[in-house]
Amino acid sequence: MCEGWGGNSQKKKKAAHNSLRDDTYNTNSCCPCYGGSMKVAVAGTFNVLHRGHRLLLDTAFDLGNHIVVGITSDAFAKRDRESVFPLEERIDHLKRYLSTKNKKWEIEILEDPYGSAISDPDVRILVASERTIETGRKINEIRESKGLPAMALHAIPLILAEDCVPISSTRILKKEIDEEGKMLRPIVVKVGSDNPVKVRAVRSVMKRIYSDVVVSASRVENHVGEQPWGEETLKGAIERAKHAIENADFGVGIEAGVFEMKDGLYDVQYCAVIDKTGRITIGHGSGFKLPSCIEKDLRNGKTVGTIFEGISGTRNIGRKQGAIHFLTRGIITRQKLTEQCVLAAMVPRIRYDLYFER
Numbered sequence: 001m002c003e004g005w006g007g008n009s010q011k012k013k014k015a016a017h018n019s020l021r022d023d024t025y026n027t028n029s030c031c032p033c034y035g036g037s038m039k040v041a042v043a044g045t046f047n048v049l050h051r052g053h054r055l056l057l058d059t060a061f062d063l064g065n066h067i068v069v070g071i072t073s074d075a076f077a078k079r080d081r082e083s084v085f086p087l088e089e090r091i092d093h094l095k096r097y098l099s100t101k102n103k104k105w106e107i108e109i110l111e112d113p114y115g116s117a118i119s120d121p122d123v124r125i126l127v128a129s130e131r132t133i134e135t136g137r138k139i140n141e142i143r144e145s146k147g148l149p150a151m152a153l154h155a156i157p158l159i160l161a162e163d164c165v166p167i168s169s170t171r172i173l174k175k176e177i178d179e180e181g182k183m184l185r186p187i188v189v190k191v192g193s194d195n196p197v198k199v200r201a202v203r204s205v206m207k208r209i210y211s212d213v214v215v216s217a218s219r220v221e222n223h224v225g226e227q228p229w230g231e232e233t234l235k236g237a238i239e240r241a242k243h244a245i246e247n248a249d250f251g252v253g254i255e256a257g258v259f260e261m262k263d264g265l266y267d268v269q270y271c272a273v274i275d276k277t278g279r280i281t282i283g284h285g286s287g288f289k290l291p292s293c294i295e296k297d298l299r300n301g302k303t304v305g306t307i308f309e310g311i312s313g314t315r316n317i318g319r320k321q322g323a324i325h326f327l328t329r330g331i332i333t334r335q336k337l338t339e340q341c342v343l344a345a346m347v348p349r350i351r352y353d354l355y356f357e358r
Contacts, residue, residue, distance in 0.1 A: 037064075037065060037066045037104075037122070038063065038064035038065050038066065038124055038125070039064060039066045039067075039068065039120075039122045039123050039124055039125075040060045040061075040063050040064030040066070040067050040068070040123070040124065040125045040126075040127060041060075041067075041068045041070065041117050041120075041123045041125070041126045041127070041151070042056055042057060042059075042060040042067065042068070042069055042070070042126070042127040042128070043069065043070030043071070043072075043110060043115075043128075044056065044070070044071065044072070045071070045072045045077045045081070045084065045090070045169070046071055046090050046093065046094050046169075047077070047081070047083075047084055047085055047090060047169035047170075047173075048085075048169040048172045048173065048179060049093045049094065049097060049179070050159075050167050050168075050169065050172060050179040050180070050181075051159050051167055051179060051180050051181055052129070052158065052159035052166070052167045052168075054097065055156055055159055056127060056128075056129065056156060057069070057097065057098070059127050059154065059156050060125075060127045061101050061103055063125050063127065063154060064103075064124070064125060065103045065104060066103070066104045066105070066106075067098075067101075067103060067104070067105040067106075068105075068106055068108055068116075068120075068123065069094065069098065069105060069106070069107050069108070070107075070108045070109075070110045070115060070117075071087070071090060071091060071094060071107055071108070071109060071110060072109075072110045073087060073109050073110060073111050074086065074087050075111070076110055076111055076112065081170070083170075083173055087109070091107060094107065095107070113135055113138075114135075114138070114139055114142060117139050117143075117151070118139055118142040118143055118146070119143075119146065119148070121148050121149070123151055124151060124152060125151055125152045125153075125154055126139065126151045126152070126153055126154065127154045127156065128153065128154070128155060128156075129155065129156055129157075129158055130155045130156065130157055130158060131158060131166075133153055133155040136151065136153040137153065139151070140153070157356070157357045157358060158357070159181065159357060160181060160352050160353075160356055160357060161176075161177045161181035161182070161183065162177070162181060162182060162183045162187070162210065163177075163183060163187060163249045163250070163275065163276070164275045164277070164279065164349050164352050164356065165249075165275060165276050165277055166277075167179075167181045183210070183212070185212070186212040186213055186214045187206070187210045187212065187213040187214070187249050187250070188213075188214050188247075188248040188249045188250075189202060189206055189213060189214065189215045189216070189248055189249065189250045189251075189252060190215075190216055190217075190218040190244040190245060190246060190248040190250070190251050190252070191215065191216070191217050191218060191244060191252045191253075191254070192218055192220040192239075192240030192241055192243055192244030192251060192252065192253040192254075193217060193218075193219070193220070193240060193253075193254060194217045194218075194219045195217075195318070195319050196217075196319060197318070197319055197320070197322065197334050197335050197338060198254045198338060199215065199216075199217045200335050201254070201335045201336075201338035201339045201342055202215055202252050202254075202342055203215040204335070204339055205339050205342040205343050205346060206346075209346060209349075209350060218243075218244045218246070218251075220239075220240055220243035220244055221243065222236055222239070222240065222255075223236075223239060224236035224239070224255070226303050227257075227258065227298070227301075227302070227303040227304065228255055228256075228257035228258070229257060229258050229259075229260075230257065230258075230259055230260065232257060233255045233256070233257025233259070233268065233269075233270050234255070234257075234270045234272070234282065236253070236255035236257070236270075237253040237254055237255040237270040237271055237272040237282070238253060238272040238274075238280060238282075239253065240252075240253025240254065240255065240272070241253030241272040241273060241274040241280065242274055245274050245275075245276075249275065249276065250273055250274065250275055251273070251274045252271065252272070252273050252342065252345075253271065253272045253273075253274075254269060254270070254271050254338060254341065254342070255269070255270050256268070256269045256270075256304070257269075257270065258290070258298060258304065259287065261289075263289070264289055264290065264292055264295070265289070265290045265292075265295055265298065266287040266288065266289050266290065267287060267288055267290055267304055267323070267324075268284055268285070268287035269284060269285045269337060269338055269340075269341045270282065270283070270284045270341060271283050271284070271285075271338075271341035271342045271344065271345040272345060273342075273345045273346060273349065275349075279356075281345050281346070281347075281348045281349060282345055283340075283341050283342070283343065283344025283345030283346070283347065284340075284341050284344060285337050285338065285339075285340030285341035285344065286337065286340055288324060288327065290304065291327075294307045294311075303318075304318075304323055305317055305318035305323070308323040308326060311326070312326045314326070318334070320334075321333045321334055322334020322335075322337065324337050
């Protein structure tokens with residue numbers, strides 16, 4: 001989104017400067033808090049104008065009635081990018097969007113990280129993404145050293161694609177996503193277990209969320225023991241997710257543990273989902289009470305799975321229908337119970353606009 005505010009262009013050619021101005025604006029939209037024009041600055045490379053850029057620009061227009069839009073020059077943009085569209089082309093796309101606004105705007109070509117924002121006393125607000133707002137603080141330090149008032153800094157959240165990674169021009173050019181953040185390739189998910197029940201549960205949930213998804217198993221080490229208790233359960237799920245993700249979009253860890261409640265021991269499954277940014281979301285499924293007759297064996301180190309193998313006569317019950325299938329006489333399977341915790345962990349990712357973009 002906003003790449004920085006820069007480029008004190010040192011008296012650009014008058015004709016070029018005038019061509020970057022919009023002469024139609026609404027003079028009745030002045031901000032009452034200043035009793036006149038509210039000048040707002042915003043900047044970016046705008047390599048591919050996407051949803052994040054539009055939010056950045058829309059926010060600036062919401063806050064003021066004279067918007068200065070900085071766009072990086074080709075030389076400045078190429079310092080940290082492999083592929084940059086020519087400045088004229090980027091300006092053309094930017095002007096098309098700005099022309100839909102009924103307020104005054106102008107475009108400034110940026111050659112460095114600070115530009116006219118460090119010297120223009122009329123700029124009241126700088127709008128930037130949460131990733132680049134630090135540049136605004138540096139600009140304010142320079143302004144104050146010159147006796148100019150500090151600008152109000154307005155940070156907006158990064159806008160995410162379907163995989164909960166920020167939308168960027170680079171990703172769009174690689175054809176990972178489109179300008180709205182929709183994935184153009186399959187979502188790749190790795191489950192930190194080779195247990196077929198867990199893998200099927202994750203696949204079932206993910207296919208309900210994403211139109212194109214690939215789910216695979218990844219056997220990982222587990223340092224919380226075969227039968228986690230209490231807080232070890234969540235720790236184990238997170239550990240599995242972190243070890244599983246590798247080059248995938250999501251790593252998923254699932255762990256079932258025993259929890260001590262007032263009326264006895266309960267079995268609860270936790271799920272942790274991690275993405276490429278390192279963000280972890282957590283959910284758990286319905287807990288069910290374990291029979292008191294197995295408490296002694298559990299406290300002596302046996303696992304729920306091992307105990308119910310003996311009771312039910314089903315080998316590897318934990319990799320099949322599970323203890324819950326036996327206890328409910330087939331009403332619910334372990335896969336369905338596992339799906340609950342996976343879906344719960346994915347809730348913030350389904351509505352990432354509410355959880356991560358505010």
